[in-house]
Amino acid sequence: MILLWLLIVPLVTSPLAFVLRKRHFMEAVNLAAFAVLLCLAAALGVRVLRSGPVSVWDGFFYADALSALVVLLSAFVALVCSIYAVGYFRHDESNGVFQEGEELGGGPAINKLREYYALTPLFVFSMILVALANNLGILWVAIEGTTLASVFLVMFYGRETSLEAAWKYAIIGGVGLSMALFGTILTYYSAHQALGTDTLAGLNWSVLVGNASQFDKPTMRLAFILILLGYGTKAGIAPMHTWKPDAYSEAPVPGAAMLAAGVLNCALYGLVRFYILSSKCLGPEFASHLLILFGLLSMGVAVPFILVQKNFRRMLAYSSIDHSGIMVLALGFGGPLGILGMLLHMTFHSITKPLLFFCAGNVQQQLKTDLFREAKGGLIHSMPLTGAAFLMVTLAVTGAPPFSLFLSEFTILRAGFSRGYLVLAVLFITFLVAIFSGFLIHIANLVLGPNPGLPPSETCRWKKSSVVGLALVIIIMGFWIPAPLFRLIQGAVDIVTNGR
Amino acid sequence: MTFLQDPEFGDRIITLMAALVLVLQIAAVGQRWLVSSIRIFAAQSFLLAAIAGIIAYFNHASHIYVAAFLTLFLKAGLLPWLLERLVRRIEIRREIEPLINAPLSILIAGCLTLVGYVVAQSFYHPEETSVRAALGHNTLAVAIALFLIGFFTMLNRRKALTQVLGLLSLENGLFLAAISLTYGMPLVVELGIFFDVLVAVMVLGILVFRIREAFDSMDVSKLRKLRE
Numbered sequence: 258m259i260l261l262w263l264l265i266v267p268l269v270t271s272p273l274a275f276v277l278r279k280r281h282f283m284e285a286v287n288l289a290a291f292a293v294l295l296c297l298a299a300a301l302g303v304r305v306l307r308s309g310p311v312s313v314w315d316g317f318f319y320a321d322a323l324s325a326l327v328v329l330l331s332a333f334v335a336l337v338c339s340i341y342a343v344g345y346f347r348h349d350e351s352n353g354v355f356q357e358g359e360e361l362g363g364g365p366a367i368n369k370l371r372e373y374y375a376l377t378p379l380f381v382f383s384m385i386l387v388a389l390a391n392n393l394g395i396l397w398v399a400i401e402g403t404t405l406a407s408v409f410l411v412m413f414y415g416r417e418t419s420l421e422a423a424w425k426y427a428i429i430g431g432v433g434l435s436m437a438l439f440g441t442i443l444t445y446y447s448a449h450q451a452l453g454t455d456t457l458a459g460l461n462w463s464v465l466v467g468n469a470s471q472f473d474k475p476t477m478r479l480a481f482i483l484i485l486l487g488y489g490t491k492a493g494i495a496p497m498h499t500w501k502p503d504a505y506s507e508a509p510v511p512g513a514a515m516l517a518a519g520v521l522n523c524a525l526y527g528l529v530r531f532y533i534l535s536s537k538c539l540g541p542e543f544a545s546h547l548l549i550l551f552g553l554l555s556m557g558v559a560v561p562f563i564l565v566q567k568n569f570r571r572m573l574a575y576s577s578i579d580h581s582g583i584m585v586l587a588l589g590f591g592g593p594l595g596i597l598g599m600l601l602h603m604t605f606h607s608i609t610k611p612l613l614f615f616c617a618g619n620v621q622q623q624l625k626t627d628l629f630r631e632a633k634g635g636l637i638h639s640m641p642l643t644g645a646a647f648l649m650v651t652l653a654v655t656g657a658p659p660f661s662l663f664l665s666e667f668t669i670l671r672a673g674f675s676r677g678y679l680v681l682a683v684l685f686i687t688f689l690v691a692i693f694s695g696f697l698i699h700i701a702n703l704v705l706g707p708n709p710g711l712p713p714s715e716t717c718r719w720k721k722s723s724v725v726g727l728a729l730v731i732i733i734m735g736f737w738i739p740a741p742l743f744r745l746i747q748g749a750v751d752i753v754t755n756g757r
Numbered sequence: 758m759t760f761l762q763d764p765e766f767g768d769r770i771i772t773l774m775a776a777l778v779l780v781l782q783i784a785a786v787g788q789r790w791l792v793s794s795i796r797i798f799a800a801q802s803f804l805l806a807a808i809a810g811i812i813a814y815f816n817h818a819s820h821i822y823v824a825a826f827l828t829l830f831l832k833a834g835l836l837p838w839l840l841e842r843l844v845r846r847i848e849i850r851r852e853i854e855p856l857i858n859a860p861l862s863i864l865i866a867g868c869l870t871l872v873g874y875v876v877a878q879s880f881y882h883p884e885e886t887s888v889r890a891a892l893g894h895n896t897l898a899v900a901i902a903l904f905l906i907g908f909f910t911m912l913n914r915r916k917a918l919t920q921v922l923g924l925l926s927l928e929n930g931l932f933l934a935a936i937s938l939t940y941g942m943p944l945v946v947e948l949g950i951f952f953d954v955l956v957a958v959m960v961l962g963i964l965v966f967r968i969r970e971a972f973d974s975m976d977v978s979k980l981r982k983l984r985e
Contacts (some may be wrong), residue, residue, distance in 0.1 A: 397946075398953055412967065415971075420964065428924070435904075442931065442939070442942065445935075460943055475879055
């Protein structure tokens with residue numbers, strides 16, 4: 258039953274927010290729904306830990322430790338983003354951002370807010386469905402659903418550049434996902450002869466994983482390549498990453514944070530499910546080599562763009578390309594250690610990334626620019642809280658100790674060395690160091706550089722509380738991972754390495 | 758009427774129709790009028806629905822009838838109607854000059870068909886003498902060709918709406934692949950895919966409309982402000 262509730266809550270919230278026309282109600286409904294969702298996700302995690310996989314409707318929805326982890330992360334990201342969204346959109350509204358949009362045909366402010374607060378729950382619904390769908394076809398439908406629900410978030414402000422970004426996002430995403438669908442069809446075909454069934458269960462992951470060794474091998478090989486290209490497009494790994502900087506810099510900040518921290522996990526989750534099937538059918542080497550290639554390529558592509566970046570919101574997108582590259586690389590290294598590194602990285606990344614977006618959003622709203630050149634510097638004086646948090650989260654996101662991403666990146670590095678990928682591991686460190694220095698130079702200049710003489714201005718308390726709260730979580734997670742969460746991650750590692 | 762029970766006959770009909778689908782796809786590559794492109798897509802979807810219906814009939818697989826009906830209703834009826842309405846509203850009839858001219862495009866489409874056959878060959882196991890395997894072979898080649906040509910159309914055309922049509926014909930290729938390989942996906946999945954296609958066309962339609970309003974053009978090569 259808990260699986261159904263996880264889906265019903267966001268699904269009901271969407272029309273509810275649409276019907277309630279008052280801003281306060283819409284905000285309250287969104288906040289309450291995502292708070293409930295997080296509790297349900299935690300309850301699901303506890304249940305999976307206690308009594309193993311949960312399923313309803315003859316296994317139509319199915320949750321093991323891996324799904325429970327992704328659900329938990331999605332719900333967490335949704336909640337923090339919705340808290341930040343309250344302050345963010347109030348600031349937008351009082352600054353008349355929507356009035357500018359109105360001239361471009363954006364509609365009055367309350368309609369824009371309605372659009373955001375009604376679409377976000379649908380977006381979250383698709384993300385949860387991705388993790389809970391047992392059927393690989395439904396998994397595809399749900400991932401396509403996340404694209405469709407978020408296209409309007411990307412074109413939210415109705416500027417020419419937002420339309421351009423939304424077009425790229427929809428078309429590149431559409432083509433990518435059609436490849437993933439082809440991969441899904443071929444997986445079904447390769448399993449078809451082994452299972453000899455025409456029923457719905459023939460595409461259920463929990464059924465497929467037990468018989469994966471009998472699949473038709475050439476077909477499965479082609480299927481995995483298509484899946485990697487397809488879901489890789491959605492995760493934004495190079496060379497299919499080109500939509501990312503545009504979409505992330507045009508979408509409203511809370512929406513962009515959900516794309517970066519939520520959808521990324523969902524796409525990688527899809528990839529991991531097929532990785533398990535492919536390594537059971539073809540042995541781990543075939544998938545590993547491809548994953549390592551694309552992972553390192555993504556990290557390498559991100560490096561120059563971060564080093565010379567002029568726009569701090571686009572820089573966040575390249576950081577996201579870098580991180581999805583790291584996770585794909587970790588999956589490619591494989592073995593219990595590599596998988597552990599990947600899932601730890603996914604967890605810590607989902608917790609850390611939203612704060613980076615929030616800080617960038619605060620700066621952009623206050624200074625009305627997203628260029629380093631125009632923002633100049635001295636944020637520590639003009640916006641002390643945001644400035645300090647920005648610097649801290651920059652260190653955290655680039656994997657500096659004592660923050661938790663250091664732990665996961667170190668684990669991945671150990672996996673690389675222990676599996677004998679010496680050259681690749683050295684390359685991995687080189688990219689990490691380059692990205693660290695690029696990020697730190699830019700953000701340190703922005704925060705600590707000479708103050709152009711702006712008076713100290715404080716942001717509203719919704720924005721402040723989400724920044725402070727999330728910063729506290731990040732600091733605590735640097736020193737202490739809750740034991741149940743770690744056990745959930747270990748359970749997920751077992752699923753990926755042993756298939757159950 | 759014994760030939761109606763003969764699977765060999767069904768196989769031939771399906772191969773013939775798949776060939777027609779391919780011809781239509783290549784015709785779409787050379788087409789410059791938007792409305793004609795939309796109608797070619799509608800005709801192609803109609804043939805796909807017919808293929809699905811025939812496969813359902815000869816293999817007594819009733820769930821394919823649902824997919825056939827949905828294809829007929831959505832892809833041959835509703836979507837072309839919506840797209841034609843959009844064309845009328847934005848008052849653009851002709852595609853601007855594609856990046857590669859028509860004769861060369863058609864030549865490329867022909868080459869992509871060959872590629873489709875080569876790829877499909879690897880799925881063909883002649884030792885399995887069932888109708889199913891034979892049936893898979895030709896139609897799968899057409900399906901892969903449709904996929905590749907749709908991809909090529911999206912790269913070659915600069916009008917937003919033609920790119921949407923390219924995406925849709927790409928999806929047609931996937932549908933053909935699914936029914937020729939495995940008699941379609943499970944019904945629930947098929948329904949989900951149809952739903953997604955419908956929503957995608959609506960979302961893209963709204964986007965095309967907004968782009969047309971903001972840029973006074975549907976030429977996506979004008980979308981070039983976001984650069985590094």
